[in-house]
Amino acid sequence: MRNLVRTYATETRLSIVLALLCAGLGIASGDFLTLANITSLFNNNSVNLIWAVGLLVVLIAGGIDISFAVAASVVQYIAVYFFAAIGGGNWAIGFAFAGLAGIALGCINAALIHGFRLISIVATIATFNAFFGLLMFITGGVFIYDLPDWWTSRIIVFEHQAANGTWSELSLPVAVMAACVAATWLLIKHTNIGRQLYAFGDNPEGARRAGVNIGLMQFVAFGWMGLMAGIGGLMQVNIVQEVVPNALIGRELDVLAAVVLGGARLGGGRGTVLGCVLGVLLVAVTQNGLNLLGVSPYAFKMIIGAMILIAISSSSLSLRLRVKREI
Amino acid sequence: MANLIQEVKRRFGPEVPPLLGILLLVVIIFGIASPRFLSGANLGSMAFQLPELGLLTLAMMIPIISGGLNLAIIYTANMAGLTLAWVLIHFGGPDAGMGAFALGVITAIAVGALAGAIMGLVIAYIGAHPILVSLAMMIFLRGLGEFLTRGSDISGFPSFIAPIGHGSLLGVPIPMLIFLAAALVWHIMLTRTRHGLSVYMIGSNIRATEYSGVSTKRTLTLIYMMSGVICAIAGILMLTRFNSVRVGHGEALLLITVLACFLGGVDPFGGFGRVVAVVIALLILQVLSSGLNLLDANQHLSTAVWGLVLIGVTVVRAILPWMQHRKKGGV
Numbered sequence: 001m002r003n004l005v006r007t008y009a010t011e012t013r014l015s016i017v018l019a020l021l022c023a024g025l026g027i028a029s030g031d032f033l034t035l036a037n038i039t040s041l042f043n044n045n046s047v048n049l050i051w052a053v054g055l056l057v058v059l060i061a062g063g064i065d066i067s068f069a070v071a072a073s074v075v076q077y078i079a080v081y082f083f084a085a086i087g088g089g090n091w092a093i094g095f096a097f098a099g100l101a102g103i104a105l106g107c108i109n110a111a112l113i114h115g116f117r118l119i120s121i122v123a124t125i126a127t128f129n130a131f132f133g134l135l136m137f138i139t140g141g142v143f144i145y146d147l148p149d150w151w152t153s154r155i156i157v158f159e160h161q162a163a164n165g166t167w168s169e170l171s172l173p174v175a176v177m178a179a180c181v182a183a184t185w186l187l188i189k190h191t192n193i194g195r196q197l198y199a200f201g202d203n204p205e206g207a208r209r210a211g212v213n214i215g216l217m218q219f220v221a222f223g224w225m226g227l228m229a230g231i232g233g234l235m236q237v238n239i240v241q242e243v244v245p246n247a248l249i250g251r252e253l254d255v256l257a258a259v260v261l262g263g264a265r266l267g268g269g270r271g272t273v274l275g276c277v278l279g280v281l282l283v284a285v286t287q288n289g290l291n292l293l294g295v296s297p298y299a300f301k302m303i304i305g306a307m308i309l310i311a312i313s314s315s316s317l318s319l320r321l322r323v324k325r326e327i
Numbered sequence: 328m329a330n331l332i333q334e335v336k337r338r339f340g341p342e343v344p345p346l347l348g349i350l351l352l353v354v355i356i357f358g359i360a361s362p363r364f365l366s367g368a369n370l371g372s373m374a375f376q377l378p379e380l381g382l383l384t385l386a387m388m389i390p391i392i393s394g395g396l397n398l399a400i401i402y403t404a405n406m407a408g409l410t411l412a413w414v415l416i417h418f419g420g421p422d423a424g425m426g427a428f429a430l431g432v433i434t435a436i437a438v439g440a441l442a443g444a445i446m447g448l449v450i451a452y453i454g455a456h457p458i459l460v461s462l463a464m465m466i467f468l469r470g471l472g473e474f475l476t477r478g479s480d481i482s483g484f485p486s487f488i489a490p491i492g493h494g495s496l497l498g499v500p501i502p503m504l505i506f507l508a509a510a511l512v513w514h515i516m517l518t519r520t521r522h523g524l525s526v527y528m529i530g531s532n533i534r535a536t537e538y539s540g541v542s543t544k545r546t547l548t549l550i551y552m553m554s555g556v557i558c559a560i561a562g563i564l565m566l567t568r569f570n571s572v573r574v575g576h577g578e579a580l581l582l583i584t585v586l587a588c589f590l591g592g593v594d595p596f597g598g599f600g601r602v603v604a605v606v607i608a609l610l611i612l613q614v615l616s617s618g619l620n621l622l623d624a625n626q627h628l629s630t631a632v633w634g635l636v637l638i639g640v641t642v643v644r645a646i647l648p649w650m651q652h653r654k655k656g657g658v
Contacts (some may be wrong), residue, residue, distance in 0.1 A: 062456075066582065112638060116645040119595040121396075125582050126637040133631025137343070250578070253398070257462050266456050298477055301470025309449070310461035316455040 010263030010315065014278040018285065025289040032292055035160060036168040045284045046173035047232045047239065049277065051255050052262075053184040054228025056276045057222040059259060060188060061221035062201035062268025063113065063120035067128040068225055071105040071254040072233030076243045077139055079234065083148050090150055105131070106226020107219060107226050114218040135245055144243040151234075151239040173235040180228060185273040193220055201268025257308050258283045263315075283308075339603045342592035346607040349640070353611060357618030364621055371500065375493075377613045378506035379568065380580055380587070381606070384559035385513050386554045387584040388605055392517070393547065394530040394597025395450065395457030397554050400494030401581050402468035403442045404562035406437040408572040409472060411563055412481045420483040428488060436559045442468060443555020447548035472574030482571035502564055509557060514602040516553075526550060530597025583630075586637050587612055592644075613635070 026033040051068060058065045075098050082097055083089040089097075095242060106125075112123040155172040162168065188194035200207040200217040208214050237243055263280025264271030287300050296305075330345050357364040383400050390397040414431030415423045441463065449460045494501045515579075517523035525546040537543045566572050591608035593600030601608040615636065616629040 062359075073626055077649050112642075116642045118638075118641050118645065121585075122589050122637070122641060125589075126634045126641070127586050128582060129586060129630050129634030130638065131631075133627045133629070133634060136627035141627075170616040245599065253462060255463070257459075257466060260462075266458055281384065296474065301466055302474050305463050305465070305467025305470050309460065309467060312455045312459045312463060313449055313453045316453050320576060 011275045018282050021285055036166050038067050039168040039170050041288055042174045043171055046177035047236045048061055048255055049177050050180045050228050050232040052259050052276050052280045054225040055259050056264055057224045057269050058221045059264040060201045060271050061197045061217055065225050066124040066252055068229040069248040070128050070131045071229045073245055073248050074135050075101045075230040075233040076237055080144050080243055088148050098234040099227050102226040102230020103223045106222040110218040110222035114215045141245050176235055176261040198269055216295050261308055261311055340601045346604055350607055350611050361621040362414050364620045373613050373617045374500045374503045378502035381506040381609050382557055383580055384584040384587045385509055386557040388588050389550050390554055391588050391593050392530045392600045393526050393550050398461040399465040399576050400558045402465050403439050403555050403558035404473050405441040405574045406468050407559035407562035408566045410438045411435040411566055412572045415484050421485050423485045435563055436556055439555040439559025440552050440652050443551040447551030451544040451547035476574055480571045482575045488567050510602055510606055590640055
C-alpha cells in the first residue's frame with residue numbers, strides 16, 4: 001500500500017482532493033451527488049477525455065500537440081463531405097473514416113517532426129495555423145446543420161428514472177470515451193510499444209541506442225493523438241448536432257492543462273491514464289460544483305486557473321524537496 | 328555583394344540574409360501581382376497593423392530565448408488595457424485629463440509587470456515548467472477579465488488618446504514608432520547588457536549559468552516581468568487603436584507570436600535568437616498578409632500561408648546543413 005501511494009503520488013493526491021471536493025459539494029449542494037448530475041458530468045466531458053488520453057500519449061513520448069482541436073474540426077468537415085458523397089453512411093463507416101482521417105493528420109505532424117527533425121511545438125503550431133487557415137478559407141466559415149441522421153441521433157447506452165421522475169442517462173459519447181480510455185490504457189501499460197513510448201519520452205537517445213525505433217514511436221504517438229482527435233470530433237457532432245469550423249479552437253490548451261494537472265510531465269516519460277482521467281474530472285467537477293453553488297460562470301476560469309497554478313506549484317515544490325532529501 | 332552579405336551576417340547574425348532574401352522575394356512577387364501593393368496607402372496601413380503583433384512578439388521572444396514560453400501574453404495585455412480603461416472611466420471617461428491618462432498608463436504597466444513577476448517567481452523559485460505556469464496564468468487572467476467585464480466591451484475614452492493609435496509623426500505612424508523604440512530597447516538589452524547575456528546563458532544551460540555565479544532566479548523573474556511590461560504597452564496600444572477594450576481581443580495572435588519568433592530563428596530550446604531577425608520575420612508575415620488581402624484573399628488564407636511558410640523555412644533550415652555536409656564529401 002505504501003509503495004503504491006509512493007509510486008502513484010500524483011494520482012493518490014488527486015484522488016484525495018477529488019474525494020474531498022465531491023464530499024464537500026455533496027454537503028453544500030443537494031444536487032451534486034445525484035445520478036442525473038453525475039451522468040451529465042460524464043456526457044459533457046466525454047470529448048475532452050477522449051482528447052486528453054490522446055494528448056497523454058504524445059506527452060509521454062516527450063512531445064506536445066497544439067493542433068489536435070483544429071484537426072478534429074478538419075475531420076468533421078471532410079467527414080461531412082465524405083458522407084454526402086457516399087450517400088449517408090453509418091456508424092461503422094463514420095468511426096473508420098474519422099479515425100483514419102485523424103490518423104492521417106497526426107501523421108503529417110509526425111512526418112514533419114521525425115523527417116525534418118522539427119521540434120513538436122514548432123511543427124504543431126505551424127500545422128495548427130495551416131489547418132485552421134485552410135479550413136476557414138476553403139469552407140468560408142459556414143456552419144453545417146444538414147447532417148446524416150445516424151450522426152446526430154441521440155443514442156442512450158444507460159438510462160434510469162429516479163423516484164421523482166428525473167431521468168439520468170449516459171449517451172453514446174460516454175461509451176466511446178470509456179473505450180478510448182481503456183484502449184489507451186492497454187496501449188501504454190500492457191504492450192511492448194507502450195513501454196518503448198515511456199523509454200523514448202524519458203531519454204530519446206538512450207532509447208535509440210537500446211534499439212527503440214524512434215520514427216515508429218513518433219508515428220504511434222501522433223497517430224494515436226490523431227485517432228483520438230478524429231473520434232472526439234465525430235462525438236462532438238453527435239452532442240452538439242452541428243459542424244462549426246471554429247467551435248473547437250482554444251480547447252487544446254484547456255485539455256493540456258487538465259492532462260498536466262493529472263501528472264503527465266512536459267518533457268516526457270511520465271504520466272498515467274488514471275492521473276489523466278482524474279485531472280480532467282477535477283477540472284470538470286470544480287466547474288460543475290461552482291455552477292451548482294450559484295457562482296457566476298464568469299468566475300469559473302479564474303478559479304480553475306488559480307487552482308492549476310497552485311497545483312503545479314505544489315507538485316513541483318514537493319518534487320524538488322524530495323530530490324534535495326535524496327541528495 | 329558577397330562582402331555585403333558577410334558584413335550583414337557578422338553584424339546581425341547568420342539568419343538575417345536568408346530572411347531578407349525571403350522578404351525581398353515576397354515584396355517583389357506582390358509588387359508585380361498587385362499594382363496597389365507598393366502604394367503609400369498600403370505601406371501605411373501595414374505600418375499601422377504590424378506594431379500590435381510586433382510588441383506581443385517581443386514579449387514572447389525573451390522567455391523563449393531563456394528556454395521558456397509565455398502563453399499569458401494576450402491576456403496580460405488585455406488586463407493592462409482594462410486597468411487603463413478603468414482609471415480613465417474613474418476620472419470621467421471622455422472627460423478624463425492628461426493626468427488621469429498618465430496615471431492609467433503607469434498602473435497598466437504595473438499590472439503587466441505584476442502578472443509577469445508572479446509567473447517569473449513561480450518559475451524561478453519553485454521550478455515549475457514555464458509552459459504550465461504561463462498556461463495557468465493565462466486561464467486565470469482570462470477568467471479574471473471575463474469576471475470583471477462580463478465579457479462586454481468597455482469604451483468611452485477621451486479623444487486626445489486617439490493619436491497614439493492613429494496618428495503619425497513626420498509621416499511615420501506613432502504605433503510604429505512605439506514598436507521600433509521597443510525593438511531597439513530589446514536589441515540593446517539583449518546584446519549590450521549583463522542581463523541580456525544572462526538571458527542567453529540561461530537558455531543554453533541554466534545549471535552552468537547558476538554555477539558561474541549568475542543569479543538565475545533574479546534573472547528569470549526579471550525576464551517574465553519585462554515580458555509583462557511590454558504586454559502592457561501592447562494592451563495600451565490596442566486600447567487606443569480600437570478605442571475599446573474587450574477581454575479576448577487579439578486571442579488569435581498568441582500562436583502567431585510564437586510562429587514569428589521561430590521564423591525569426593529563435594531557438595525553441597532557448598539560448599539563441601536576435602531582435603533584428605525577428606523584426607524581419609514580422610515584416611515577412613505582414614507583407615504576406617497585406618499582399619494576399621490585396622489579391623482579395625481573406626485573413627484565413629494568410630494564417631494558413633504563415634503556417635506553411637514556417638514549415639518551409641524550418642524544413643530548409645533542417646536539411647541545409649545536411650546538404651552542405653554531403654557536398655563536402657562527408658558521410
